[in-house]
Amino acid sequence: MLSAESAQHISQRQKPQAIQPQSPPATTWRLTTALLAFLTILALLPTLAVNANAEDNKDNNDSADQRVAGDYDSAGTPVQLADNAADGFYLGEGLYQSFLPSPRDSVKDGDDKWFNISIPEGKKARISVNAAPRGFEDEDTHYYGTRVEYTNDSCSDEGGGSSSTTSWPDPPEGESVTIDPEDGCDPTKYRVKINGAGTQFDSELPVEIVIGFEPQVDGSEAGPKNDREVPEGEDRDKVKVPSSEPKPTPGGTSYNKATEITPGTVSDTLVPGETKFYRMNVDWGQRPLAEVEFDKKQTDSYRSGQVFVASPRRTHTSYSNAESLDDDIPVTARAVSTPYVFYRNREGSTSQDEATDAGQWYVMVTLDGGDENGKQDKDIEFRLSTALDGDKVDGPEWRQTLEPGLAPSAEPSSDNDGGAGNSNANPDVRAENIDNAPQNNTILLIGLGLLAIVLIIVVAVFVAARRN
Incomplete structure (x- = not known):
């Protein structure tokens, strides 16, 4: 028989010990902390970029009340105008830009420059040309203008010739002609001549050219007369x-x-x-x-x-x-x-x-x-x-496209569509969104989404570390 003291000693020695949870190794914690810091910074980068952009905009706005007038900034497909009608490039429907020689003086236009058009069957050409002001190179007042005329190699059809000038900062005014092909005239042989008018310059005069091929309409298609x-x-x-x-x-x-x-x-x-x-x-x-x-x-x-x-x-x-x-x-x-x-x-x-x-x-x-x-x-x-x-009335559906014209070509298009294939693909042309707030909001949402992913990853790493 064991003594009471010996039995108590054995009982204490054989009693199972509770298993204590082990802390994750220090290396695991360091890796987890570093990963958390890296992913957090990565997720916050878009948000920080938005804030930095906002600060830049604020600085720009603070200094925007002291600035110089912006220059007239043209757009459109570039075209090299020819020195004679025979060498002119064919232009399609849309917006173009080019240069004209300076007027020789205030009463003499600049040298003739040419381009060609091929008018699609059943249509008429609407052409407008305006000078693009060059800003303020000196203290003198400069006048800008253009003159537009047209001829046809196959017949006596011709027209145009008027001009007007404006002085910047007044907006330039376009000179326009409408060519409705006459019977017996080859619609692929219309030659358009333009000249610079106004003040003489030491360099070329930028110009913008707008071309549209408008369907010919008559009768009820033309809509009512103007009684207003x-x-x-x-x-x-x-x-x-x-x-x-x-x-x-x-x-x-x-x-x-x-x-x-x-x-x-x-x-x-x-x-x-x-x-x-x-x-x-x-x-x-x-x-x-x-x-x-x-x-x-x-x-x-x-x-x-x-x-x-x-x-x-x-x-x-x-x-x-x-x-x-x-x-x-x-x-x-x-x-x-x-x-x-x-x-x-x-x-x-x-x-x-x-x-x-x-x-x-x-x-x-x-x-x-x-x-x-x-x-x-x-x-x-x-x-x-x-x-x-005024109330709307009926009228033709055609509208002038505001898209850049097709690239100039040495010959008229084979199907004689005047390069107008996309003229009304989107007649109600929309300007680009000038407000960048939606873009900033998108970046912000992306940043918040990345931050949420980071938190999920950190929790997963922490749980895995505890299990190990």
Whole structure:
């Protein structure tokens, strides 16, 4: 028999011991911590980039009130114009850009330059050419303009020849011709001649060329006649242009880069010698109205503002007086004289023949600073309100495409479609989204998603480490 003391000793010695959990090795913890830090930084990079971009934008905005007027920035397919009609390239439908020799002096145009077009069967050509201002190279006032004419090698069909000039920062005005092929004329042999007009320069004059092939229409397809009168005199002063809360919307730097808007109010800024370009869709039976309010100026120097409206052919159809800005109160300028847009305005008086194209119309806002144009200065904010007046009516569906034209070619296209295959693939061309907020939001969401994945990975590593 064991003594009570011996039995107690054996019982204590044989009692199983509880298994204590082991801590993960120190190496595992170090690896987990390093992985967590690396993945967290990786996930936060997009968010940090957004914040850095926001700070950059803030710095830019803080310094944006001291800047120099932006240059006229053209767009379109480049084309080398020929010295004679026989060597001209064929151009299709769309936007082109090129250069013209400088006018020899104020009364003599520059040398002739040529391109060719082949007009598709059942269509007519609508061609517009405008000079692209070159900014302020010196203190002299320069005038820019073009002259457009056409001929046909196979017949006596010819036309055009008028020209007009404008002085920057007033927006350039297009000179246009319409070629409706005559019977017996080869539609593949139309030669278009253009010249630079206005002030003589030491270098070439940039130009923009707009070409459209419009279907020929007659009868009911042309829509009704224009029976609407545009208010004049005191009645014009009563025309209302509704305004709304301004939406910050940077204007474009040329016709070809105009920012598309819809009726309402947008805001942007100008410095002396600068013009901002917008465009809006105008349908048959409507007419565009524009009103701009300029903030008070912060200088004793001369400042004046204007607003212009131009057709898809880039013809000025309405513009305000040059309104002198005030240093105490905002100043308003209005352009409300554009005729109602009807196809059959082409049959009416000359006062209506500038409003014969539905489609994208242009609204331009300018700031003139006299001798201080093109020099660094403070921004002046403007608020542009636009509206459409008149009920829609029937009319042709065709609209001028705002896409770059096809590459120039030495011969007309084999199917003689004038390069117009994509002319109406997207007639309501939309401007690029100028607001980068959605992009920043996307980056932010990606960053948050990566961070969530990191947390899941860290938890998984931690659990695995504990099990080991």
